Amino acid sequence: MKSQITTKWLGEMRFESTNPSGHNLYIDAGEENGGKGEGYRPKALMLSALAGCSGLDVASLIKKMKLKVDNFKIDIDANLTEEHPKYYDKVVMHFHFYGSDLNESKLQKAVDLSIEKYCGVMEMFRQFSELSIESHFHNN
Numbered sequence: 001m002k003s004q005i006t007t008k009w010l011g012e013m014r015f016e017s018t019n020p021s022g023h024n025l026y027i028d029a030g031e032e033n034g035g036k037g038e039g040y041r042p043k044a045l046m047l048s049a050l051a052g053c054s055g056l057d058v059a060s061l062i063k064k065m066k067l068k069v070d071n072f073k074i075d076i077d078a079n080l081t082e083e084h085p086k087y088y089d090k091v092v093m094h095f096h097f098y099g100s101d102l103n104e105s106k107l108q109k110a111v112d113l114s115i116e117k118y119c120g121v122m123e124m125f126r127q128f129s130e131l132s133i134e135s136h137f138h139n140n
Contacts, residue, residue, distance in 0.1 A: 014038060043088070046125075047076045053121035054093070057114035058107075065106050070099040070140065078129075091125060092132045100140045111135055 007017040007027070013035035015027040027042060029035030040048075051074040062069050072095065079090040095111050097104075115122055115133050125131055 012036070043080070043086075046088070047078055047091070050091070050119075050121045050125055051076055051093070054111075054114045054119045057118045058095070058110045061110035061113060062107075065103075065110065067103055067106055067110070068099055068101045069097055069107070072097045088125070088129050090130045090132075092134065095133070095135045096138060097136070098138045098140065102137050102139055104135075104137050107137070108135055 003020065005018050005020070007015050009015055010026075013029040013033065017025050017027060019025065025045075026039030027045070028037060028039035030037050030041065055072075055074055058072065062072075075094040075096065077092045077094070078088040080086050081089050093115075097107050111133065115131075122131070
């Protein structure tokens with residue numbers, strides 16, 4: 001299956017990028033790098049893709065397993081190397097689940113299935129980064 005996007009320069013440091021979903025996004029550098037901060041930063045966008053990919057897996061599994069979850073979020077802490085080309089060499093994902101009746105073992109299974117089997121972005125990150133995954137359960 002092929003994917004194609006088109007990323008068009010809008011002048012200065014700003015770009016517009018198409019997406020197969022039909023929703024375009026803007027990419028821009030920060031002011032410290034000659035941009036105006038009017039878009040996503042490319043490296044941070046990679047972290048959002050990682051969280052989004054795994055989050056979609058977990059959300060789908062929550063539905064399939066009929067689990068009760070009021071809310072969940074994924075926080076990512078990533079370390080950027082000092083030397084160019086700079087990349088994320090260490091990434092820690094924190095899955096936070098909120099609810100009054102959380103089934104922790106099944107939620108952990110959903111996270112494990114995403115990180116071990118389903119999330120393709122996670123597999124891409126494994127090629128260049130040391131990944132750590134932590135689950136946190138917040139019972140109301």
